[in-house]
Amino acid sequence: MKDKMGTTGLIFNEPLLWEKGSPGRKGLSLPRRDVDETPLDAALVGDGPDFPDLSELDVVRHFTKLSQWNFGVDSGMYPLGSCTMKYNPKTNERQASIPGFAGAHPLLPESLSQGALELMYDLQGYLGEITGLPAVSVQPAAGSHGELTGMLIFAAYHKNKGKPRTKVLIPDTAHGTNPASAALCGFTSVGVKSGPDGVLLPESVAELMDEDTAGIMITNPNTLGLFEDNIRQVADIVHQKGGLVYGDGANMNAVMGIVNIGDIGVDVLHLNLHKTFSTPHGGGGPGAGPVCVTPELEPFLPVPRVVKDGDIYRLDEDYPLSVGKVHAFYGNFGILLRAYSYILSVGTYFKEVSQYAVLNANYIKERLKGTYHLPYDRPCMHECVFTDKHQQEHHVATLDIAKRLMDHGFHPPTIYFPLVVSGAIMIEPTESESKETLDQFIDAMKQIAQEAVDCPDCLHESPQFPKVRRLDETAAARNPCLKG
Amino acid sequence: MRYLPHTKEDIQEMLQVVGAADLDALFSSIPDECRRKEAMNLPDPITEWELNGHMDCMAASMGAPPFYKVFMGAGSYHHYIPEITRQLLLRSEFFTAYTPYQPEISQGTLQTIYEYQTLVTRLLGMDVANASMYDGASGLAEALLMTIRATRRKKVAVSRVVHPLYRQVVKTYFAPTGFEVVELPVGTDGRTDLSGLADLGELAGVALQSPNFFGCIEDLEAAGKAIHTDKKTLFVVGFSEPLAYGLLKSPGACGADIACGEGQSFGIPQSFGGPGLGMFAAKQKYVRTMPGRLIGKTTDRDGKTGFVLTLATREQHIRREKATSNICSNQGLCATAATMYMAAVGGTGIRELSRLNRDRAEYLKASLAKAGHTSPFSAPTFNEFVVRFPDGFADTWQALLEKKIVAGLHLAPYYPEMSDCWLMCVTETISKNTIDSLVKEVVK
Numbered sequence: 001m002k003d004k005m006g007t008t009g010l011i012f013n014e015p016l017l018w019e020k021g022s023p024g025r026k027g028l029s030l031p032r033r034d035v036d037e038t039p040l041d042a043a044l045v046g047d048g049p050d051f052p053d054l055s056e057l058d059v060v061r062h063f064t065k066l067s068q069w070n071f072g073v074d075s076g077m078y079p080l081g082s083c084t085m086k087y088n089p090k091t092n093e094r095q096a097s098i099p100g101f102a103g104a105h106p107l108l109p110e111s112l113s114q115g116a117l118e119l120m121y122d123l124q125g126y127l128g129e130i131t132g133l134p135a136v137s138v139q140p141a142a143g144s145h146g147e148l149t150g151m152l153i154f155a156a157y158h159k160n161k162g163k164p165r166t167k168v169l170i171p172d173t174a175h176g177t178n179p180a181s182a183a184l185c186g187f188t189s190v191g192v193k194s195g196p197d198g199v200l201l202p203e204s205v206a207e208l209m210d211e212d213t214a215g216i217m218i219t220n221p222n223t224l225g226l227f228e229d230n231i232r233q234v235a236d237i238v239h240q241k242g243g244l245v246y247g248d249g250a251n252m253n254a255v256m257g258i259v260n261i262g263d264i265g266v267d268v269l270h271l272n273l274h275k276t277f278s279t280p281h282g283g284g285g286p287g288a289g290p291v292c293v294t295p296e297l298e299p300f301l302p303v304p305r306v307v308k309d310g311d312i313y314r315l316d317e318d319y320p321l322s323v324g325k326v327h328a329f330y331g332n333f334g335i336l337l338r339a340y341s342y343i344l345s346v347g348t349y350f351k352e353v354s355q356y357a358v359l360n361a362n363y364i365k366e367r368l369k370g371t372y373h374l375p376y377d378r379p380c381m382h383e384c385v386f387t388d389k390h391q392q393e394h395h396v397a398t399l400d401i402a403k404r405l406m407d408h409g410f411h412p413p414t415i416y417f418p419l420v421v422s423g424a425i426m427i428e429p430t431e432s433e434s435k436e437t438l439d440q441f442i443d444a445m446k447q448i449a450q451e452a453v454d455c456p457d458c459l460h461e462s463p464q465f466p467k468v469r470r471l472d473e474t475a476a477a478r479n480p481c482l483k484g
Numbered sequence: 485m486r487y488l489p490h491t492k493e494d495i496q497e498m499l500q501v502v503g504a505a506d507l508d509a510l511f512s513s514i515p516d517e518c519r520r521k522e523a524m525n526l527p528d529p530i531t532e533w534e535l536n537g538h539m540d541c542m543a544a545s546m547g548a549p550p551f552y553k554v555f556m557g558a559g560s561y562h563h564y565i566p567e568i569t570r571q572l573l574l575r576s577e578f579f580t581a582y583t584p585y586q587p588e589i590s591q592g593t594l595q596t597i598y599e600y601q602t603l604v605t606r607l608l609g610m611d612v613a614n615a616s617m618y619d620g621a622s623g624l625a626e627a628l629l630m631t632i633r634a635t636r637r638k639k640v641a642v643s644r645v646v647h648p649l650y651r652q653v654v655k656t657y658f659a660p661t662g663f664e665v666v667e668l669p670v671g672t673d674g675r676t677d678l679s680g681l682a683d684l685g686e687l688a689g690v691a692l693q694s695p696n697f698f699g700c701i702e703d704l705e706a707a708g709k710a711i712h713t714d715k716k717t718l719f720v721v722g723f724s725e726p727l728a729y730g731l732l733k734s735p736g737a738c739g740a741d742i743a744c745g746e747g748q749s750f751g752i753p754q755s756f757g758g759p760g761l762g763m764f765a766a767k768q769k770y771v772r773t774m775p776g777r778l779i780g781k782t783t784d785r786d787g788k789t790g791f792v793l794t795l796a797t798r799e800q801h802i803r804r805e806k807a808t809s810n811i812c813s814n815q816g817l818c819a820t821a822a823t824m825y826m827a828a829v830g831g832t833g834i835r836e837l838s839r840l841n842r843d844r845a846e847y848l849k850a851s852l853a854k855a856g857h858t859s860p861f862s863a864p865t866f867n868e869f870v871v872r873f874p875d876g877f878a879d880t881w882q883a884l885l886e887k888k889i890v891a892g893l894h895l896a897p898y899y900p901e902m903s904d905c906w907l908m909c910v911t912e913t914i915s916k917n918t919i920d921s922l923v924k925e926v927v928k
């Protein structure tokens with residue numbers, strides 16, 4: 001196929017909700033009034049919100065049109081690095097909508113919630129097996145919530161030892177949530193520079209690690225898509241000074257069945273079920289960020305824990321060293337359920353999932369290196385990071401390349417992250433993409449590189465096909481208009 | 485495996501390009517000492533229909549509507565979810581997209597969340613709302629941390645009738661910070677007793693919940709005045725039942741500086757407690773200390789209106805350890821559901837629906853009172869209330885489970901001094917007939 005995949009189609013304009021409708025319309029089926037109206041102190045009563053009145057079809061058309069301005073994994077390849085935009089199986093949605101689960105009240109007695117508790121218990125077991133860290137809490141609601149939980153565990157662990165510590169080491173390749181989560185727990189984050197190969201050097205860690213440092217947060221594979229091959233030495237250094245090792249497991253999709261995270265010295269790890277375990281990203285969430293820890297740290301996990309007594313599943317609050325609760329109930333159960341459904345469907349194929357994810361990333365890396373500058377030319381894991389260095393000679397930047405990809409029918413990769421690489425283009429294809437799709441993506445990237453030489457302005461003027469063209473983000477921030 | 489597209493031939497061709505002898509060789513950069521030696525012990529994959537059977541079977545053990553009549557609220561409410569919400573949410577352009585980092589191809593999400601922000605500010609009477617927090621509990625914790633940032637004070641006060649589980653989360657968030665959380669007592673009417681406020685010293689923020697955990701509607705206006713006698717203190721209004729604001733005076737109208745709570749009632753399945761929706765709104769002057777994402781309106785190169793993520797310099801991906809919060813992935817799809825719900829119910833509908841919730845709950849309250857089971861509290865309530873039952877009700881409650889009735893939530897685990905009290909909830913999904921049948925069971 002020589003044509004670009006992106007093309008123009010019939011795109012509808014659609015006003016804002018409150019610019020539609022007519023007072024008195026309703027889009028919701030309201031029950032018959034079968035009881036009398038009761039008086040209420042007028043001082044407590046308000047005017048009611050100024051919502052528009054719309055019919056059911058008004059609402060359906062509105063959101064159908066809006067959805068058509070969006071690009072999702074079902075629309076096409078979405079190689080957003082660090083986000084693992086793999087296919088979100090349809091069956092997971094079916095399972096989540098079963099009335100017994102969807103309609104379940106969280107405070108039902110245990111006798112009436114055995115199915116949900118069993119599901120969480122078994123999920124804990126599977127995640128423990130996949131990571132090699134056997135004690136699991138599925139309560140955190142997203143990756144960064146898992147990080148926060150992990151940092152709470154760091155704090156509680158050192159406090160319990162009688163020596164609270166104040167600092168946490170964080171490599172320069174880390175995601176922004178790492179230092180932000182550490183800060184929420186009152187830790188000062190101390191940056192660690194990665195070495196010339198893009199990975200941590202044990203000596204850099206040794207230099208900074210001291211007895212006031214609670215531990216280190218490491219993403220492995222790191223955000224350059226490289227395996228931190230000194231992880232064991234780094235973990236030893238941290239452990240020798242009494243510190244703990246936190247693993248940001250956002251990139252677990254690369255190493256399932258390949259690395260036992262518990263064996264390489266990690267004490268606490270969070271997983272992003274909305275990445276590795278196929279649950280939908282929902283335009284920003286909800287996700288789930290279970291935390292997996294060593295047996296030694298189990299007493300610190302959030303409560304309630306889901307436990308099994310004989311054949312009965314129970315919620316257990318009795319963990320005096322626990323960091324407490326991080327969610328009103330038990331976390332994003334509906335997301336846990338989708339991940340569980342994925343795990344049962346994939347079963348023994350998890351190693352293949354990681355192998356193909358890594359194969360796809362290396363295939364792209366090999367075929368695009370030369371065309372795009374590859375700052376770390378070594379075998380990558382599930383993602384590869386290029387830069388715009390070659391294209392800069394023609395005054396074309398990463399942003400232009402990303403925008404042009406839209407015209408070709410692809411979602412752009414993650415750009416300008418990680419921060420240690422200037423003009424980063426971070427590509428994570430995932431195992432979901434077939435070779436044909438990867439080839440189309442590679443062709444598009446090559447055409448764009450050629451265009452950068454022949455017609456830089458074509459790139460500056462892109463994208464051409466979407467509903468809107470480049471938006472003025474500076475004006476949006478200078479004069480914020482946050483509601484209508 | 486149907487999620488994995490590669491054929492043997494694909495793999496061979498790709499390995500050749502990569503220059504790896506086999507799949508294992510792809511991992512040569514991982515030192516041997518880091519390689520997993522043992523295979524993962526996972527079950528054989530099951531088919532789609534086996535999975536359906538397995539999940540249906542597990543779900544059948546759950547005490548959920550329509551088979552069970554659940555008179556329990558306490559932060560999770562059974563409201564009717566319109567079929568359009570369910571189906572529109574399955575538009576995969578919404579649910580398989582991520583954070584709208586690339587606005588040109590994310591206008592669907594962006595406009596929806598802008599509409600969400602707008603409708604939430606209108607509901608709560610506030611100036612700005614963010615694109616969501618994880619849930620009502622973490623939202624409250626973040627709100628209280630925000631009052632500390634805004635005032636540079638070190639202590640906050642939280643009413644004892646704020647949802648007990650929310651207070652536990654607040655405690656967790658505050659534990660390592662060194663900031664202090666004190667509790668405000670409950671008055672005999674079931675509302676927060678603010679009479680001791682002046683003795684608590686300099687407070688960054690004071691949080692009430694309305695309707696509170698006992699279902700009582702707080703006198704927010706009076707509370708706001710009392711709290712604002714110290715001009716620096718921020719008044720935080722929490723909630724677990726946003727539908728109440730179809731009827732009640734909004735937090736903003738009562739002087740709230742921050743309003744935050746759980747939005748599950750708006751089109752989101754209860755789903756054993758999550759995912760829900762942390763709604764979060766504030767006065768304009770605090771926008772730059774707010775946590776979470778914000779969507780703003782702007783124009784494109786051709787002057788066309790469009791929407792983008794904005795004020796990101798508050799956020800972790802720019803500001804790292806100095807960010808206002810660590811939140812990244814939020815509850816975007818739940819916010820989308822809430823937008824669809826608010827659009828479908830509309831301004832006229834929400835007034836009616838809200839009224840009906842109150843009136844049905846009042847009907848149960850009156851029916852129980854007639855039989856001698858009264859509420860210990862006199863303050864007006866919305867769709868839940870506390871009722872005191874005689875000795876032995878715990879057995880009745882247990883026996884009613886056999887009849888597929890969950891007759892409220894026992895308060896003993898949350899308020900040990902209220903061991904004879906239950907929290908009852910009625911929404912529009914429970915008809916008068918069903919209420920009557922509960923009363924018959926309880927009274928006999």
Ligand SMILES: Cc1ncc(COP(=O)(O)O)c(C=O)c1O
Binds near residue numbers: 145251
């Ligand atoms: C490396 C890394 N760490 C942490 C996170 C935070 O996860 P979440 O967005 O689920 O909070 C992300 C993704 O957003 C990530 O890519």
